[in-house]
Amino acid sequence: MGAHLLEIRGLKTHFATDEGMVHAVDGVDLALDRGETLGVVGESGCGKSVTALSVMRLLAMPPARIVAGEILWQGRDLVPLDAEAMRAIRAKEIAMVFQEPMTSLNPVYTIGEQIAEVIRLHERVGRRAALDKTVEMLKLVHISHPERRVHDYPHEFSGGMRQRVMIAMALSCKPKLLIADEPTTALDVTIQAQILELLGELKDRFGMAVMLITHAMGVIAETAQRVVVMYAGKVVEEAPVRELFSEPRHPYTQGLIRSIPRIDTAAARKTRLEAIAGVVPSLLEPAPGCRFAPRCPFVRAECTARTPPLREIGPGHKLACVLGSP
Amino acid sequence: MSGSIPASRTASGSLGAEAWRRFRRHRLALAGALILGLMVLAVLAGPLVWQVPINEIDFTARLKGPSWRHPLGTDDLGQDLLARVLYGGRISLAVGFAAMLIAVVVGTIVGAVAGIARGSVDAALMWLTDLFLALPQLPLLLLIIYLFRDALRALAGPEAGMFVLIVAVIGGFRWMPVTRLVRAQFLSLREKEFVEAARALGATPLRLVARHILPNSLGPVIVAGTIDVALAIIAESTLSFLGLGFPPDIPTWGRILYDAKDHLDVAPHWAMIPGGAIFLAVLSINYLGDGLRDALDPRRVM
Numbered sequence: 001m002g003a004h005l006l007e008i009r010g011l012k013t014h015f016a017t018d019e020g021m022v023h024a025v026d027g028v029d030l031a032l033d034r035g036e037t038l039g040v041v042g043e044s045g046c047g048k049s050v051t052a053l054s055v056m057r058l059l060a061m062p063p064a065r066i067v068a069g070e071i072l073w074q075g076r077d078l079v080p081l082d083a084e085a086m087r088a089i090r091a092k093e094i095a096m097v098f099q100e101p102m103t104s105l106n107p108v109y110t111i112g113e114q115i116a117e118v119i120r121l122h123e124r125v126g127r128r129a130a131l132d133k134t135v136e137m138l139k140l141v142h143i144s145h146p147e148r149r150v151h152d153y154p155h156e157f158s159g160g161m162r163q164r165v166m167i168a169m170a171l172s173c174k175p176k177l178l179i180a181d182e183p184t185t186a187l188d189v190t191i192q193a194q195i196l197e198l199l200g201e202l203k204d205r206f207g208m209a210v211m212l213i214t215h216a217m218g219v220i221a222e223t224a225q226r227v228v229v230m231y232a233g234k235v236v237e238e239a240p241v242r243e244l245f246s247e248p249r250h251p252y253t254q255g256l257i258r259s260i261p262r263i264d265t266a267a268a269r270k271t272r273l274e275a276i277a278g279v280v281p282s283l284l285e286p287a288p289g290c291r292f293a294p295r296c297p298f299v300r301a302e303c304t305a306r307t308p309p310l311r312e313i314g315p316g317h318k319l320a321c322v323l324g325s326p
Numbered sequence: 327m328s329g330s331i332p333a334s335r336t337a338s339g340s341l342g343a344e345a346w347r348r349f350r351r352h353r354l355a356l357a358g359a360l361i362l363g364l365m366v367l368a369v370l371a372g373p374l375v376w377q378v379p380i381n382e383i384d385f386t387a388r389l390k391g392p393s394w395r396h397p398l399g400t401d402d403l404g405q406d407l408l409a410r411v412l413y414g415g416r417i418s419l420a421v422g423f424a425a426m427l428i429a430v431v432v433g434t435i436v437g438a439v440a441g442i443a444r445g446s447v448d449a450a451l452m453w454l455t456d457l458f459l460a461l462p463q464l465p466l467l468l469l470i471i472y473l474f475r476d477a478l479r480a481l482a483g484p485e486a487g488m489f490v491l492i493v494a495v496i497g498g499f500r501w502m503p504v505t506r507l508v509r510a511q512f513l514s515l516r517e518k519e520f521v522e523a524a525r526a527l528g529a530t531p532l533r534l535v536a537r538h539i540l541p542n543s544l545g546p547v548i549v550a551g552t553i554d555v556a557l558a559i560i561a562e563s564t565l566s567f568l569g570l571g572f573p574p575d576i577p578t579w580g581r582i583l584y585d586a587k588d589h590l591d592v593a594p595h596w597a598m599i600p601g602g603a604i605f606l607a608v609l610s611i612n613y614l615g616d617g618l619r620d621a622l623d624p625r626r627v628m
Contacts, residue, residue: 103520104523
C-alpha cells in the first residue's frame, strides 16, 4: 500500500504570545487514506482546529508557527510550500468547511456568484459554464429550486441551508479531502443529522476523504470509520470507531464516552451525568509528562515523569498511556 | 430575516435591479435624487436656455427684486442673478463632486493599506492621518492657495487653474475621516469567517481585498462621501466668502453669497438665492447618500 492521502508526522504548531509560547499542537501524528472518514475529537482548545488550519496553512504567521513536523499530502510535504503553491492546493485538492455557516458567506454577493468564483479560480471555464456548474452543485446538496436560488443572497438562507451552500462551495472543485471543522456545531439537532447524512452521501459520490473535527462523540459514532482523540495538543488514542466505543483504553477517552448523556440509563437509574473533573491544562510551556495526569483517576508516579509515546497496541489501535499494556 | 423566497424574484434579479427596488422605497432619498438631478440639469442646460450674459452690467436695474425681466432679481451692478446662479452652480457642484472623489479615493487607499498591512505601516499611516487632522485647516488652506494661486493660474488659466487648486486643497484636507472609517472596517472584516472561508478556497490576497473586504466596507464610505460633497461645496463657499476662491468676476454660489453680504438689508433675495441653492444641494446629497447606503446593502430587508 502506497503513501497515505494525508499523513501528519510530529506536527508542532506554536503561538507566540506576550506570556510565552503556547504549544497549541504539540506532536500530532495521524494519517488518512482515500475515501476514508477520520473523526478528530477532543474538547475545546485541544488543538483540533489548529491541526486542520495548519494543514490548510490558514493560520496567521506570526503569531503561529509550525515548529516541527511534516504534513505529507500524497507523499509531498506541504510545510515548506510557498503561498502560491498552497493556494493551488486549497479547494482543488483539500477544501474546508467551517463551523459558522451564518457568517462564512460574504453578505454582499449572491451565493451563485460566490460558488462560481471558486470554480473560476481553479478551472478555466466561462461565466455561463460556471453558473451551470453552480446550479448543479446546489442540486447535489439538495437545495430546492437551485436555478432560482443561485440568485439569492446569504441572508435569505437558513443556517442549515447556508451550511449546504458552504459544502457545495467547498466541493465545487472536487477536492480529494474535505476538512469539516465542527460543521454541525452551530446547527440544531435535526439539521445536524441532515448535514452529516449529506456529507456521507457526497463522500461516496465523489470518493473523497473526510476529516471530521468535532467535540460531539455522537457525531463521530455516526459518521467516522476511524477516530483520533486529542487532548491538550497531543493525540492520546486512535482506533477504529467501533473499537473506540467498545474498548476505550485511554482514561480520557473513557471519560469522554461516559460523559455522553444517555437517556435510557439516566431515566432508569437517575444517575448524574458524569463529567471529567478538572479543566484542560494551560498550553503555555507545558510541563513534561502525560498532559492528562492532573485529571486522570489512575495517575501514577511515572505519568508525570515522562510523556508516554503513541504506540500501537492492536490492529489500528494506538494509545499514548502507561496503562496501555494490561 | 426573510426565510421564504420572495415570490416576485425572477432569475434576472440582478444587483442593480435589486438596489433600484430598495432605493425607491426610500422616499427622502428619491426626493433628494430628484432635486439633485434637477439642479444638475438646470446648471448644465440652464445657461443655454436663459441666455442672459452673467456679466451684463445695467446700473438702471441695481438691487432689483424678482421681476419678469430678472426672475431672481439683480445684484448691485444690475447683473442677472438667475444667470449667475446657474453658472455658479456648475462650478460649485463640480468642485463638490471632484473634491469628494479625491477625498474618498485617497482615504480608501490609505485606509485599506493601513488595515491590511497593520504593524508599522499602519502606525505610520495613522500618524500621518492624525497629523492632518490636527492641522489648523483654514489658515493652511488660505496659505496654500495664496502660495500656489499664481503659479497654477499661469499654467492652466484663471478658471481651470483655480478649479484644480481648490479641488486638490479641499479634497486633500478631507480624506482623513474616510481613512479612519475604511481602516476600522478592514481591521474588523479581515477577521470575518467569510474572508477566511474564501482564503481556504484558494483566493489570493488581492482578491480577498478587492472582492470580499472592500465591498463590505463601502456602506459608511458612501455616506461619508456624500457628506464630503456637501462639506466641499461649503468649503468652496467659505474660500470665496473670504475672497480667496475663484476670481471675483466668476460667480460661484459662495462668491455670490459673499458679494451679497453688504446688501442684506436692501436686497435679501440676493443672499437667499445662492444660500438656498447650497442648502438644497447639500440636503439632497445627504439623503441621496442615506438611500444609496441602504440600497447597496443586500442584507437590509425592505
